[in-house]
Amino acid sequence: MHDSAPRGGCSKAGAGGARLLRSAMGGAILAAVMASAAAAQDRESDIRITPFQQAVAEGAAGLDALADFYRETGYAPLWTGQDENATARRVMLLNAHEIAALHGLPTDRYRPEGIRDILASAGDPRSLGEAEIALSKLFVALVRGLEGGVLTPSDVAPNMKRSVTRRSDTEILRQFSSAVPAAFLRDAAPDGQEYLRLMREKLSLEAVIAAGGWGRPVGDVKLKLGDAGDGVVRLRDRLALMGYIEAHPGARYDAALREAVLRFQSDHGLAEDGVAGPSTLGAMDVAPETRLGQVLVAMERERWLDRELGARHIWVNLTDYSARIVDDGEVTFETRAVIGKDEADRETPEFSDEMNHMVINPSWYVPRSIVVGEYLPKLKKNPNALSEFKITDRSGREVNRARGFSQYTARSFPFSMRQPPSDTNALGLVKFMFPNKYNIYLHDTPAKSLFDRNVRAFSHGCVRLAEPFEFAYALLAMQRDDPEAYFQRILRSGREARVNLDVPVPVHLVYRTAMARPEGGMAYRDDIYGRDARILEALLAAGVELPANRS
Template identity: 45%
Template sequence: MSVERTGFWVELVAGAGLGLIISGDAVAQSLPATVVTSPPLSAQFWQGVAAREAMAARFANNPEVFAFYAARDFAPIWTGEGPEFELRRAALLAALEASGDHGLPRATYDIAGLRAGFATGADIATELRAALTYLEYAQDISAGVLEPATLAEDIYKTTPRQSSEALLSGFASADNPMIYLSNLTPQHPQYARLQRAMFDLARVVEAGGWGAPVVAERLELGDQGPTVAALITRLQAMGYLAEEPSSASVTLLTANDAQTATEAPASARFDDRLFGAVIRFQADNGLTQDGIVGANTLVAINVDAETRLKDVILAMERQRWMNFDRGERHVLVNIPDFHATVVDQDVVTFSTRSVVGHPDPRRHTPEFSDVMEYLVINPSWTVPRSITTREYLPQLQEDPTAQSQLELWSGGQVVDRAQVDFTQYTASTFPYTLRQAPSTSNALGLVKFMFPNPWNIYLHDTPAKSLFARETRAYSHGCVRLQDPFDFAYHLLAPQEDDPEAYFARILATGRETTVRLETPIPVHLVYWTSFVDPDGRLQHRADIYGRNADLWQELEAAGVSVAAISS
């Protein structure tokens, strides 16, 4: 071990939590004789030791960094001499400079300080600053700035964070450090599409936005006047009244253009062309496509461009939380989109409307990933205890014959309701289970799809078909109801059954509860994406039904994320 490397080790030991400022003499006394006789450390090598004590405390919380450098005999990655070190420094600085274009907290990386440190030459403080800055950036870009499980009680996501040792080793051994850093970015096509949308929206914001909001109660085909003119202006600015409308490319509108457009004549008319533009806007916002600008459509139209830009940055953060192999075939349930899809090799091969958990926090559909293992045809329904005690027990105390479709069970036996005094029980002492036998009126319908999890969430059929016609479909107690459960079952069974429809029908006809195992279990991802790009490349927005976006953006801002950091 050289004297210079040994000095580096002393700095690392101090960084590991000793908090010591060790003089050159003390270092010499602690070294083997063969090292003591070597030339003393240069004064430059020890410059700023006192200033580096703060960094030492930070390093104490990351023993993996110490272990990584120890394993390589404390050889530097960034501060050495030679072309490989120059490439690493250039790659890191370039990635940090562009970090704002990923919605990352660019200002927190202290790029100027790191660049100045690199300019001074080999220096322990600069080496450690580069290592820690790189790790912060690498974790942010590959797994997200935030920890989603800390943001809401019903988000159960574990971000795909690599260890510090793996990130440092990967970078140090990379033949091309720029390619290595680029590959830390989520490779799923959804991420790149969202980034393009982010750039488009950043240009719109810089140009002054989409003009004044539309102030009206309701607008429809045949209306005319200033409010229709305002609607035309707004939709033109958004790109919905171009000759070939596309939400993937945004029409820019300058402040002067917006002023001129608002002075459109009072005779502006809601014609067929405007009707078509409204339909396209409604489709891109998950609204009922009736061409009528009612309350919900007006709210969506009047969302300003900067808010939409923030929504897309949030969407990119949510994609980083899922920077892992989602499965060659997987099920994706987007909660605010009210749809469940089957995705094969990144192509949607099946889609159905869904009903998800109610906005009441006790009834949210949680965010998590699991693996679907089987489906149950002709399922019985064992009522969750929370529903039993919160909703049904009060009804039974009022009328013991209430909810007559539900059987009372105890010890594996059906209990006669007439023999039970329900008024003597509370939510904590109620000793019975409520169960509904298989039937067409069963709350789970005729099939359920199981991915066993601690929250007892699954996908299922329902007899309440009318809810699927509604624009907003958040009515369940947390489980996900499917509009087309039979077709969904056929699609999942197709790889293992020659005639999945006939196979399913035979079991259904028995009326008996039957479990059918999937020969190849399928990953299931329940996500909360209020902004995403659809398979046709169109930017989509959905209502924030659980009110999460404002809190999430506040957390990102606190972490240093800013729309001002985006290159426009």
């Protein structure tokens, strides 16, 4: 889809752009203006600094990347020259509005009318130089949006710790100067399958919105297998418009309709019971404009993510409460997860790192915030509380609890707390480490009942795994003939043991409320921390547009 649609779109847009260029001032007039300006510049070529060069230098002042590029090229025009390459670049830029819209980027700044005005203003060497810089600025902004997104993650929400990798503006212009214009832009955007599928869903939702949406709401009912009536007809009609079942006039809740409801529930992270109750119907009532907003945010998040995830990597999607091991694009292991509570100091952050070891029979070194915020009040009331924990001083010596703790405050409490290895240890019997400054890792837990819940945001920030032993076996299978026996032998010893991974595995903690299914269709999840709502608000403020329902 991506290879054919965007490429075809660019080709078609290129023809349209050429027509726009010819009609900007009446093609001959525009050509004459630019040729006149170029000739004037040529007449002054014996002067060390021409008006064109002066205008370019002044326009790039304070913009080191642009200044460096034009100094490197001797102030040669990239956009305003009369050669075929410059013409192709201008045509491409006249199509930038369509390219930006296709990728869910701000479009206003790239409207062809504005670009034509810039070109039309180039009536003399100095204004030609001003136009040159204006077009370079527009182009660099477009490329930066395509390859790294519109926003800076940490500016939107503090727990989005992801840093975005972008080329320098100098490198962008340097590489573009010798590239095929349309191909350069096509290659700037992510080329992963997830991004391509999200683009396809964006186009599909825009078509749904243009056609008036998903039809009548089902209403405030509860429908199940065997039911009949108008509510069933509305349910079938809506699922048909959403692509879950073939449309037909049947008014009975039959097995085919139940299967469609089950697929919808799976796609939306709902309890899969085949009953169209309040939660399921509420998810069906979410407007296509809202889903489109989720897709636009997901596309922005894909642009933030480093392109190379790793042939083998661990993918933890917080909104999906899941952790997966992915090998060469295929999920080879998957388990449910518990993530941080929806509280400012407990949300699980988003970032990428490398897992390099696991600890079997781990001790839990209690974070200072938990020691003084949760445990100290209990110790002040009863010094023998939390008896399974060791309280130690700065030298690692165990503290005599008989002296009590009532004299300490959260600020003055001088001790550390550690929970030794045991079945009741908060970390369970194994933890998986990718050392990071946020003190986040994956681990086992004795609180197994939480994995039966649909919403699983209960931890202090780390990620708990429902099947940690099996997760360990899958990781160790790359370096042990019998990973289970090896793991169990260490486990039975009861002693804390570090096991290094021979090859570190990239870990990506991500937050996706819109996910494309490889087999087709989409999956959506709730915005549990409200981060996507903040991203969408920021995107709209930056100029990204959502289409209006035109029914």
